[in-house]
Amino acid sequence: MTTETIELSDALGEPIELYRFSYGPGVGTILAYTDADFAITHDTITYQPVAGLDREPIVASQSLDRSDMEIEIDEQAEIAQLFLVYPPSDVVGLTIFRCHWDAEAGAITTPMAVWIGSILSCKRSGYLAALHGESVDTSLRRTGLRWHWQYMCPHVLYGPQCQADRNAHSITVGVTSVDPRTITVSGLIEDQYRGGVVSWQPLGLPLEQRTVLGIVQNAQAGTSTLTLAGAPRHLEPSESVELAKGCRHTLGDCRDIFANAPRYGGMPYIPLDNPHGTTRIYN
Structure with missing residues (x-):
C-alpha cells in the first residue's frame, strides 16, 4: 500500500515521523529518532524511539518552506546533550521525514521529507529540551556580509578568502590538564x-575546535595555560591537540607572520587626515 493511498483513506493513516540529525561528516555522526514507540530502520539508519519527541505544527502558507521549527525532545537525548555545555563545532542539520505504518505489510511506507534545515540553538524547560531550527531556504535567502572600506582585514583566518596555510602555522602539543574553560599544555606557547x-x-x-582567548606561560614548569572560548569537550589529559596561530588582522601580521600580504583584505593606506577639515595638511 502506498503513502498516497493511506493519506487519502479515512481510517488507515498511522503517521510516523523520522528525525535525522547530522553532525559532521560520516554515518557515525548521525543521530536518528522517531516518534513511534518502536525502532524503525530506513536507508540503513535505525531511528530510535525517544520520550517527549514533538514539534510545532507545519502551517500551510506561502512561506511554508521558509518557516522555522521548534522540536521538543527528552533532555537526556544525545542530540540535546550535544548543546549542553557548548555549541557543536559543526553545523547540525535536520531532516524530518513522514511516513505511515502499513499494518498489512508490517513495514513503513516510503518516507517523504517534510522539512529540511539546521539547528541553531537549544533551551531547556523541565525535563524537555527545545531545539530551534531554521529552514534551509531561510539560510539561502539571508543577505551576506558586506565588504566595508576598513583598515583591518575582514577575512576569516585560514578561510577561503584568506587561504593562509593552516598546517604550516600549526604545532602539536600534549595536554597535561583539562579544566572547564582552560587546558594546560606542555611547552611555552608564544x-x-x-x-x-x-x-x-x-x-x-x-573534530572539536575552540578559539584561544588567552595564554599564560609558566616558565618554571615549562607549561602554558590556554583559556578557551568554550568547554573542552571529549578531551583528556595525556592527549594531543593541534594549535594554530592567531592573527590580529593587520597588514603586519599578514605580511610578516603568514607571508600572505597579496590576499590582505583590509585597506591599510586610508588617510588619517581629512583634506576637507580644518586641520592644515600643507604649510
Whole structure:
C-alpha cells in the first residue's frame, strides 16, 4: 500500500515521523529518532524511539518552506546533550521525514521529507529540551556580509578568502590538564597563538575546535595555560591537540607572520587626515 493511498483513506493513516540529525561528516555522526514507540530502520539508519519527541505544527502558507521549527525532545537525548555545555563545532542539520505504518505489510511506507534545515540553538524547560531550527531556504535567502572600506582585514583566518596555510602555522602539543574553560599544555606557547584555534579529534566523533582567548606561560614548569572560548569537550589529559596561530588582522601580521600580504583584505593606506577639515595638511 502506498503513502498516497493511506493519506487519502479515512481510517488507515498511522503517521510516523523520522528525525535525522547530522553532525559532521560520516554515518557515525548521525543521530536518528522517531516518534513511534518502536525502532524503525530506513536507508540503513535505525531511528530510535525517544520520550517527549514533538514539534510545532507545519502551517500551510506561502512561506511554508521558509518557516522555522521548534522540536521538543527528552533532555537526556544525545542530540540535546550535544548543546549542553557548548555549541557543536559543526553545523547540525535536520531532516524530518513522514511516513505511515502499513499494518498489512508490517513495514513503513516510503518516507517523504517534510522539512529540511539546521539547528541553531537549544533551551531547556523541565525535563524537555527545545531545539530551534531554521529552514534551509531561510539560510539561502539571508543577505551576506558586506565588504566595508576598513583598515583591518575582514577575512576569516585560514578561510577561503584568506587561504593562509593552516598546517604550516600549526604545532602539536600534549595536554597535561583539562579544566572547564582552560587546558594546560606542555611547552611555552608564544603570544602569537592568542586568537588562534586549538583542535582535537575525539575517537569516533567529529573534530572539536575552540578559539584561544588567552595564554599564560609558566616558565618554571615549562607549561602554558590556554583559556578557551568554550568547554573542552571529549578531551583528556595525556592527549594531543593541534594549535594554530592567531592573527590580529593587520597588514603586519599578514605580511610578516603568514607571508600572505597579496590576499590582505583590509585597506591599510586610508588617510588619517581629512583634506576637507580644518586641520592644515600643507604649510
